[in-house]
Amino acid sequence: MPFAAITYDIKAGYEKEISEIFGNFRRVGSPVVKGDDGEEAARILATAVFIREDTMVRVIEYEGDLDTIARHMATQPGVKEVEAKxxxxxxxxxxxxxxxxxxxxxxxxxxxxxxxxxxxA
Known part of the structure; x- marks a missing residue:
């Protein structure tokens, strides 16, 4: 399964606050990501967030099309909430x-x- 990693440029020294934001993350109900046709186009298998000083990295393990996953993530309430916080x-x-x-x-x-x-396997 492929992995994707995205970076965030953050202010150093706020690890605790950022950890709390992700600790309260509202997960989606299903790992299935549907395409424009309503059929399964991808799956989000796992995510992890890493932080050091002024860099944060979010790792996503997935199956399928990464652009479809990005579009799906853009509409998820939990993702929108995290981005705002x-x-x-x-x-x-x-x-x-x-x-x-x-x-x-x-x-x-x-x-x-x-x-x-x-x-x-």
């Missing part, structure tokens, strides 16, 4: 109020995957 802690604002802005920000924040390994 993170705003005061960002050193670079993120345009995530619209689906188009969210997807553009997601793409701009995406790290290049250099290597990926898994021992799962």
């Amino acid at each position: 993170l705003a005061p802690y960002l050193t670079r604002p993120r345009d995530t109020d619209t689906v188009e802005g969210f997807v553009a920000t997601f793409r701009r924040s995406l790290l290049t995957c250099m290597a990926q390994m898994s021992v799962r």
